[in-house]
Amino acid sequence: xxxxxxxxxxxxxxxxxxxxxxxxxxxxxxxxxxxxxxxxxxxxxxxxxxxxxxxxxxxxxxxxxxxxxxxxxxxxxxxxxxxxxxxxxxxxxxxxxxxxxxxxxxxxxxxxxxxxxxxxxxxxxxxxxxxxxxxxxxxxxxxxxxxxxxxxxxxxx
Numbered sequence: 001x002x003x004x005x006x007x008x009x010x011x012x013x014x015x016x017x018x019x020x021x022x023x024x025x026x027x028x029x030x031x032x033x034x035x036x037x038x039x040x041x042x043x044x045x046x047x048x049x050x051x052x053x054x055x056x057x058x059x060x061x062x063x064x065x066x067x068x069x070x071x072x073x074x075x076x077x078x079x080x081x082x083x084x085x086x087x088x089x090x091x092x093x094x095x096x097x098x099x100x101x102x103x104x105x106x107x108x109x110x111x112x113x114x115x116x117x118x119x120x121x122x123x124x125x126x127x128x129x130x131x132x133x134x135x136x137x138x139x140x141x142x143x144x145x146x147x148x149x150x151x152x153x154x155x156x157x
């Protein structure tokens with residue numbers, strides 16, 4: 001649930017359909033089909049998959065986060081007519097991004113990727129003017145070397 005009064009709900013399917021409903025009234029406000037193809041046609045942007053959505057209460061906007069298998073993340077403003085690109089994060093990852101946490105108040109994002117890195121993206125301000133988002137990388141090691149070897153033996157791929 002999201003929105004100023006937590007009265008909306010969204011669904012983003014693996015088949016690239018986006019739906020937006022008023023959960024209190026039970027009315028559908030948007031049903032967008034073939035979202036990736038529409039983005040490619042309208043904005044000449046390649047989106048391989050969608051990661052998640054994030055609602056910013058301050059701006060009253062729902063954002064959709066899409067990615068490329070090369071590790072880029074594209075942030076779109078979601079509306080009833082479609083998606084509009086807001087910004088792109090490049091250079092932090094080299095593979096598919098699987099999770100995102102966006103702290104709208106702090107203007108930071110955390111992204112986790114199949115490349116084994118967590119990236120902390122932050123917006124720096126210089127003399128009151130915003131600059132581009134920058135990233136700090138942290139290598140994630142969930143297993144010890146011994147456990148990693150044992151895990152590889154058990155997994156055929």
